[in-house]
Amino acid sequence: MLSTFLMLIACSSNESNMNSNKQQDKKEQGEEAYVENLNVPWEISLSEGTFYYTERSGKMANFKDRLERQVLQLSKPIHSDGEGGLLGLALAEDFLESQTAFLYHTYRNDGKTLNRVVKVQLKGGVWRETGELLANIPGSQFHNGGRVKLGPDGMLYVTTGDAGEPELAQDKESLAGKILRINVDGSVPEDNPFSGSYVYSYGHRNPQGLAWTDEGQLFSSEHGQSAHDEINVIKPGLNYGWPVIEGDEVADGMEQPLYHSGNDTWAPSGMVFHHDQLYVACLGGEEIRSFQLKGQGTIVVKEEIGRVRSLIVDDEYLFAITNNKDGRGDPVEEDDRMIKVKLE
Numbered sequence: 001m002l003s004t005f006l007m008l009i010a011c012s013s014n015e016s017n018m019n020s021n022k023q024q025d026k027k028e029q030g031e032e033a034y035v036e037n038l039n040v041p042w043e044i045s046l047s048e049g050t051f052y053y054t055e056r057s058g059k060m061a062n063f064k065d066r067l068e069r070q071v072l073q074l075s076k077p078i079h080s081d082g083e084g085g086l087l088g089l090a091l092a093e094d095f096l097e098s099q100t101a102f103l104y105h106t107y108r109n110d111g112k113t114l115n116r117v118v119k120v121q122l123k124g125g126v127w128r129e130t131g132e133l134l135a136n137i138p139g140s141q142f143h144n145g146g147r148v149k150l151g152p153d154g155m156l157y158v159t160t161g162d163a164g165e166p167e168l169a170q171d172k173e174s175l176a177g178k179i180l181r182i183n184v185d186g187s188v189p190e191d192n193p194f195s196g197s198y199v200y201s202y203g204h205r206n207p208q209g210l211a212w213t214d215e216g217q218l219f220s221s222e223h224g225q226s227a228h229d230e231i232n233v234i235k236p237g238l239n240y241g242w243p244v245i246e247g248d249e250v251a252d253g254m255e256q257p258l259y260h261s262g263n264d265t266w267a268p269s270g271m272v273f274h275h276d277q278l279y280v281a282c283l284g285g286e287e288i289r290s291f292q293l294k295g296q297g298t299i300v301v302k303e304e305i306g307r308v309r310s311l312i313v314d315d316e317y318l319f320a321i322t323n324n325k326d327g328r329g330d331p332v333e334e335d336d337r338m339i340k341v342k343l344e
């Protein structure tokens with residue numbers, strides 16, 4: 001794969017000298033290559049050397065030796081407004097054979113903004129919906145959550161936001177402000193913490209990151225209210241406090257975060273676990289951070305790369321996608337980008 005990227009740089013003959021210099025600067029900073037002209041990509045996945053992306057406006061894209069976009073045909077139109085749109089993406093475990101993936105997207109029904117989880121299949125260059133796993137997840141212009149990942153137990157885990165109604169996060173009957181656990185056929189797993197319910201953990205404000213350690217412990221990142229962003233250790237059935245507590249505040253029956261940002265803003269989104277560290281994409285911080293799991297702290301791995309939405313690790317490289325064109329950033333001509341960063 002590395003050779004593909006080096007070739008990409010070598011073949012970029014139509015770029016101006018300025019861009020070449022920029023690329024050289026980036027190479028010297030450890031950004032060896034990247035993909036340009038993505039449009040607010042929300043999630044990134046990798047299978048056999050091909051990167052797959054969701055773009056918030058509703059396009060699927062992939063990159064092997066060039067960037068391509070595919071049509072996505074869904075039974076309900078994507079509602080791309082504010083923070084909503086086409087968000088999470090998880091490739092099925094048997095993706096190479098089945099060409100199946102799971103998506104999370106915002107839609108409208110009866111005058112309401114909602115989110116749902118669907119199964120899609122890539123065939124003849126078109127992604128088509130093949131099933132709806134879960135619908136009617138409360139949505140809003142803001143706080144839609146949106147991460148979808150397959151856990152080590154083969155279940156789908158989904159983060160949902162409070163949809164602008166904080167009290168829903170404490171309501172176990174509501175799908176808002178939760179981390180959900182779903183069978184890949186859309187049914188409720190029998191061993192979920194609350195019988196008959198998709199709810200895996202609750203009291204979340206706007207969680208957007210999920211990652212598991214090699215031992216199978218789940219972590220999540222969460223946007224706090226005006227700073228107080230969180231990294232949480234997620235255990236089934238527990239209450240993570242929103243909107244009752246945040247930061248160092250304490251309440252009976254509510255979990256405190258492993259880390260919080262205090263008065264700083266990370267705006268943490270996608271995350272990945274690698275070599276005993278959690279790497280977290282930070283939108284507001286415009287950086288990639290790593291967090292030590294045993295509480296020794298957090299460091300900035302890569303800064304000044306723009307609003308980072310999500311990231312993955314492959315072969316000792318981080319691949320991170322920017323969201324500089326999401327209306328809150330300061331985009332340059334080649335945005336949005338996938339940046340490749342060598343891990344030390």
Ligand SMILES: [Ca+2]
Pocket residue numbers: 203230240241242245246247255256257
């Ligand atoms: Ca919390």
